Amino acid sequence: MATIDAPNPDIQATGAQTHPLYWKNRGFAHHFRNADEQFDACKLGMWLFLSTEILLFAGIFCAYAIFRMLYPEAWAAGSHHLDWRFGGLNTVILLLSSWTVASGVRAAQLGNNAALIRNLVITLICAGLFVFIKLYFEYIPKLSAGKAPGTFFSYPYAHDPHEPLWWSIYYIGTGIHALHVLIGAGLLIWVLVRAIRYEAYGPTEYTMVENSALYWHLVDLIWIFLFPLLYLIH
Amino acid sequence: MSHSIDDVHIPNPDFDPTDPHATGQGHHGHHIISAPTLMIVLLLLLFFTALTVGLSRGEVWVQDTFDIILPNWLNIIIAMSISVIKATLVGAYFMGLRFDKALNSIIMLVCLAAVVCFLFFTAIDLGNRDSVSAVRATVPTPGGTGEGLDKTADRFSTALSPRISTNRMPITEFRRTERLNELALKQAEDHGRIEPNDEDKAAGEAEFWRIYYQGYVDKGKHPHRHEHDEHNYFTKLPDHFAHHDDDALEPVSRPDVAGVADSSPNFSFRRTGKTPGLFSEGSEHASDHAAPASDH
Numbered sequence: 001m002a003t004i005d006a007p008n009p010d011i012q013a014t015g016a017q018t019h020p021l022y023w024k025n026r027g028f029a030h031h032f033r034n035a036d037e038q039f040d041a042c043k044l045g046m047w048l049f050l051s052t053e054i055l056l057f058a059g060i061f062c063a064y065a066i067f068r069m070l071y072p073e074a075w076a077a078g079s080h081h082l083d084w085r086f087g088g089l090n091t092v093i094l095l096l097s098s099w100t101v102a103s104g105v106r107a108a109q110l111g112n113n114a115a116l117i118r119n120l121v122i123t124l125i126c127a128g129l130f131v132f133i134k135l136y137f138e139y140i141p142k143l144s145a146g147k148a149p150g151t152f153f154s155y156p157y158a159h160d161p162h163e164p165l166w167w168s169i170y171y172i173g174t175g176i177h178a179l180h181v182l183i184g185a186g187l188l189i190w191v192l193v194r195a196i197r198y199e200a201y202g203p204t205e206y207t208m209v210e211n212s213a214l215y216w217h218l219v220d221l222i223w224i225f226l227f228p229l230l231y232l233i234h
Numbered sequence: 235m236s237h238s239i240d241d242v243h244i245p246n247p248d249f250d251p252t253d254p255h256a257t258g259q260g261h262h263g264h265h266i267i268s269a270p271t272l273m274i275v276l277l278l279l280l281f282f283t284a285l286t287v288g289l290s291r292g293e294v295w296v297q298d299t300f301d302i303i304l305p306n307w308l309n310i311i312i313a314m315s316i317s318v319i320k321a322t323l324v325g326a327y328f329m330g331l332r333f334d335k336a337l338n339s340i341i342m343l344v345c346l347a348a349v350v351c352f353l354f355f356t357a358i359d360l361g362n363r364d365s366v367s368a369v370r371a372t373v374p375t376p377g378g379t380g381e382g383l384d385k386t387a388d389r390f391s392t393a394l395s396p397r398i399s400t401n402r403m404p405i406t407e408f409r410r411t412e413r414l415n416e417l418a419l420k421q422a423e424d425h426g427r428i429e430p431n432d433e434d435k436a437a438g439e440a441e442f443w444r445i446y447y448q449g450y451v452d453k454g455k456h457p458h459r460h461e462h463d464e465h466n467y468f469t470k471l472p473d474h475f476a477h478h479d480d481d482a483l484e485p486v487s488r489p490d491v492a493g494v495a496d497s498s499p500n501f502s503f504r505r506t507g508k509t510p511g512l513f514s515e516g517s518e519h520a521s522d523h524a525a526p527a528s529d530h
Contacts, residue, residue, distance in 0.1 A: 036264075039264075040335060043334075043335075043338065044335075044337060044338065044341075047338045047341045047342065048341060050342075051341050051342060051344075051345035054342075054345050054346070054349065055345065055348065055349065058348075058349040058352055058353075059352075061349075061353075062352055062353055062356055065353060065356065065357070066356060066360060069357075069360055070360070072306070084287060084290065084291070088283065088287050091283050092280065092283065095276065095279045095280060095283065096276070098276075098279075098324060098328050099272060099273075099275075099276040099328070101328075102267070102272050102327075102328040103269070103272055106266055106267060106269065106272065109264065109266045110266065146409070151405060153405055153406070153409065154409050154412075155406075155409065156409050156410045156412070156413035156414075156442070157410070157446050157460060157462075158406035158409070158410070159460070159461060159462070160406070161404035161405070161406045161407065163406055164405055164406070214329055217324055217325075217328050217329045220324055220328075221321050221324050221325070224317050224320045224321050224324065225314075225317050225321070228286055228290070228313035228314070228316070228317055229313075232286060232287065232290035232309075232313050233290075233306075233309050233310055233313055234309070
């Protein structure tokens with residue numbers, strides 16, 4: 001049985017390689033028969049969590065569908081206030097970051113720590129860009145023009161009396177999505193720090209990379225639906 | 235022939251009788267997706283993004299150029315189909331579901347089935363609203379009135395919630411009036427008056443619409459006449475608006491807000507509320523406004 005909880009004496013006793021978090025020094029919990037089983041259990045748990053995340057956004061999509069059916073004019077007028085170029089740019093940014101994070105998982109599976117770090121850094125830059133565009137070019141100008149949700153609405157040139165409702169759905173949908181972007185970026189920063197400090201990930205130990213990447217892909221997946229619903233359909 | 239215990243044939247010397255299924259062999263069989271596959275999936279995703287944006291812009295172009303309004307459901311079906319293809323690509327390759335244990339895909343599909351149920355039952359509920367008994371009929375104020383906040387403001391005195399009462403006016407109308415009063419007051423101040431007179435109100439209104447149209451000019455967009463611009467300040471504004479005058483064009487026909495009017499193909503849901511007050515301002519009150527229209 002290859003349970004190795006203690007540092008491997010074969011490895012040169014220098015730097016990170018003696019650290020218990022170095023990927024070759026990791027074992028698995030005693031209630032699993034092997035590392036594979038532990039990995040599959042972790043991933044199963046992650047997929048269960050992701051399905052609850054999808055159901056969370058399903059509520060928002062359902063609210064969108066209801067109010068769209070009831071007040072199509074408000075939805076048409078509301079979506080004209082959004083600039084498809086910022087939405088499109090953010091879509092491209094998220095797709096690129098999804099690709100780099102998938103490449104990061106591949107790098108970890110191949111034991112290429114440098115490539116993992118490189119891919120995570122690019123992903124985090126994309127995350128920062130996404131949030132910056134969302135805030136600086138979309139939220140701030142819109143809110144300062146009074147295009148705010150519900151009773152906070154103070155834009156005097158509305159075409160339809162239901163436009164505050166459109167803005168409520170817009171801010172809830174994109175706001176909760178942006179929150180997920182920030183949480184995902186936080187997870188990836190954690191992964192990045194461990195990769196830099198301890199070389200924590202390699203072919204037999206990359207559960208955390210895999211699950212953080214799955215979370216990041218979910219963020220991308222949600223945006224794939226939010227983008228056309230908000231920016232393109234009118 | 236003598237048989238000793240040493241003669242027992244062991245086919246595999248690595249066989250461990252304490253672990254007959256060799257579960258302790260560590261990692262095996264994790265699929266590593268090749269770099270070219272990941273690159274192709276990324277390029278496909280970018281292609282589909284460009285496609286969905288292109289089709290959406292194309293629809294706008296067709297509307298502007300040929301004055302053809304495509305039905306709204308076409309737009310929705312195309313955009314959502316492309317989204318589903320993109321989501322499948324992300325799920326199958328980036329998230330690795332195609333090479334993963336089937337259980338993970340099953341969880342995802344069950345979850346999506348739940349989402350479909352969620353949308354389906356909501357849709358049939360909305361679709362059957364016509365047959366709801368009139369007991370629940372109330373006259374809703376579109377966009378809300380802020381009344382609820384007024385009531386709760388005393389109990390939860392928080393600076394965050396705006397204490398506004400719109401006198402049962404839609405909040406959009408309320409905000410418009412608010413800004414018009416502000417501008418009229420400013421005009422009055424400039425002329426040394428305390429109360430704005432009719433002249434100030436008219437000047438304030440002109441300024442109100444100038445700000446609106448100027449916003450479009452500043453963004454380099456073609457300004458269209460706002461439907462609430464009753465006095466057509468569009469044509470009274472300075473020269474640089476004059477050549478944009480599209481007042482001669484018929485505005486795009488929209489279904490009546492009251493809901494019982496004709497449905498344009500550009501709007502997806504024909505709202506014929508048999509339940510008074512559910513979709514319209516209320517059939518009792520609708521007659522006040524609808525009567526002159528039916529004369530034509």
